[in-house]
Amino acid sequence: LTSGLESAWNKLKGVDVLTKENIAEPMREIRRALLEADVSLPVVRRFIQEVSEQAVGVGLIRGVRPDQQLVKIVHDELVKLMGGEVSDLVFAKSGTTVILLAGLQGVGKTTVCAKLALYLKKLGKSCMLVAGDIYRPAAIDQLSILGEQVGVPVYKEGTDVKPSEIAKRGVEEAKKKNIDVVIVDTAGRLQIDKTMMDELKEVKRTVNPTEALLVVDAMTGQEAAALVTTFNVEIGITGAILTKLDGDSRGGAALSVREVSGKPIKLVGRGERMEDLEPFYPDRMAGRILGMGDVLTFVEKAQEVMHQEDAEDLQKKIMSAKFDFNDFLKQTRAVAKMGSMTRVIGMIPGMGKVTPAQIREAEKSLKITESMIDAMTPEEREKPEMLAESPVRRKRVAQDSGKTEQQVSQLVAQLFQMRVRMKNLLGVMEGGSIPALNN
Ligand code: GDP
Numbered sequence: 001l002t003s004g005l006e007s008a009w010n011k012l013k014g015v016d017v018l019t020k021e022n023i024a025e026p027m028r029e030i031r032r033a034l035l036e037a038d039v040s041l042p043v044v045r046r047f048i049q050e051v052s053e054q055a056v057g058v059g060l061i062r063g064v065r066p067d068q069q070l071v072k073i074v075h076d077e078l079v080k081l082m083g084g085e086v087s088d089l090v091f092a093k094s095g096t097t098v099i100l101l102a103g104l105q106g107v108g109k110t111t112v113c114a115k116l117a118l119y120l121k122k123l124g125k126s127c128m129l130v131a132g133d134i135y136r137p138a139a140i141d142q143l144s145i146l147g148e149q150v151g152v153p154v155y156k157e158g159t160d161v162k163p164s165e166i167a168k169r170g171v172e173e174a175k176k177k178n179i180d181v182v183i184v185d186t187a188g189r190l191q192i193d194k195t196m197m198d199e200l201k202e203v204k205r206t207v208n209p210t211e212a213l214l215v216v217d218a219m220t221g222q223e224a225a226a227l228v229t230t231f232n233v234e235i236g237i238t239g240a241i242l243t244k245l246d247g248d249s250r251g252g253a254a255l256s257v258r259e260v261s262g263k264p265i266k267l268v269g270r271g272e273r274m275e276d277l278e279p280f281y282p283d284r285m286a287g288r289i290l291g292m293g294d295v296l297t298f299v300e301k302a303q304e305v306m307h308q309e310d311a312e313d314l315q316k317k318i319m320s321a322k323f324d325f326n327d328f329l330k331q332t333r334a335v336a337k338m339g340s341m342t343r344v345i346g347m348i349p350g351m352g353k354v355t356p357a358q359i360r361e362a363e364k365s366l367k368i369t370e371s372m373i374d375a376m377t378p379e380e381r382e383k384p385e386m387l388a389e390s391p392v393r394r395k396r397v398a399q400d401s402g403k404t405e406q407q408v409s410q411l412v413a414q415l416f417q418m419r420v421r422m423k424n425l426l427g428v429m430e431g432g433s434i435p436a437l438n439n
C-alpha cells in the first residue's frame, strides 16, 4: 500500500482507542489503495466494512497500540479475503491424476504445463504433457521443447485432429504407462468465444479431470477475477493459477479472484524460468501487499503478543490442574501434533524452540508414553506420588504396558521434573523438589 496510507496511519499513533471517527481517514486510504490496485469495488466495500467493524472499540492490549492492532486486523482480513489457507492441488485417490489447463491466449498456459510438471517431479510424481493446442503448429513445438527442458514426455498428434481426441488418447497413454499426473494443454483465444468454450467443454467431458485450472494473467487485475467466474460458470473449474505475478506490483487479481469467483488460487507463476511456480500463500501475499517493512514488524509483534496470551492460558491450566499424568499426556500429545507449528512449541515453558527431528522423536516417544500412562489406574494418573512411592505399582505399569521398569521410573521422574520446571518458570511457587523414587 501507499504513502498516503502511511501518513494516515501515523496520525493514529497517539490514540487510546480506535473509533469510527479516528479510523475514517486510514479506512479511506485503504479503500483508495485497494481500488488503485484494481480490486473490484464490491470486494473493497465488504473489506472496509469488515475491518471497520472489527477495529472500532479496540484499545491498548498488552503493550500493542491500537494502530498496530489495526494493521493486524487489516492483515488478517487480507489473508481471509484470499482464502486464508493454502489451497493444495488435489490428486486422484488412485491411478493417474488428470489436470486440465484452460485460459485465454498468452496468459502462460503452455509455460505453466512445463512448470507444473517440474514442480510435481520435485514432489516425486511422474508426469506427462499432452499438446491439446492444435491451432498453431508452433504451440506443439513449444510444449515439446519445454517438456524436454524439464525432462517430461509430451504426447502430441497432428494439427488436423480434434483436441478432445488428442486429449483422450494422451490421457489413455499416461494411464497405460502408470504416469502419476497428466497435464493437458489447451488452446486459448484473445477473447472468450463460443468455439473455445465448446471445445473446452468437450475436452473436459472426455478426460474428466481431477483438476480443471484456469490460468490467468495477474496483470489483468480485477479482469482476472471476472474471467475465473465466467470460466467457472461455463465449464466448471476447480481453481486458478495466477501467472506473471512478477509483473504485477498491485495485487488486485490476487485479492479479487477468490472473493469474486469463490474459486481458490492454487498456484502462482512469478517469472519466466521453469522453477518460477509455487503454491499461493495468502499470508505472504498479504504481507507483500501491505509492503512496508515496519508495518510487518507491527503485525509480527502483535501476533507474538497473541501467542503470549495463549501461552499464559496454557500455564494457568497447567498450574490449576496441578499437572498430573493426564495433563502430561495432553501436553505430550500436543507437542507431537504440532509438527507444523514449531512456534507454538516455543511457548511451552522450559522447552524452547524445537527442531523437526525433535518433533519426529517426540512422536515416537509419544507412543511409548501413551502405553505406559494407559496402564496406570485413574488414581495413579491423578496422583503421580503413588507411583513415585511404590516400586510395586511401577512394576505393574511396566508389565501391563510391555515396557521396562526403568522406562516407567524415567516417565515418573520426568513428570516431576516438568512440574518443578514450570513452577520455577512461573515464579508462582518457590523451589519445589523432585522426589527420589523409592525402591
Ligand atoms: P499461452 O498462450 O497461454 O500458452 O501462454 P505461453 O505459455 O505461451 O506464455 C506466453 C508468454 O508469457 C511467454 O513469453 C512466457 O514466457 C510468458 N510467461 C508465462 N508465465 C510467466 C510468468 O509467470 N512471468 C513472466 N514474466 N512471464 C511469463
Ligand code: MG
Residues within 6 Å of the ligand: 109, 110, 111, 133, 139, 186
Ligand atoms: Mg499455449
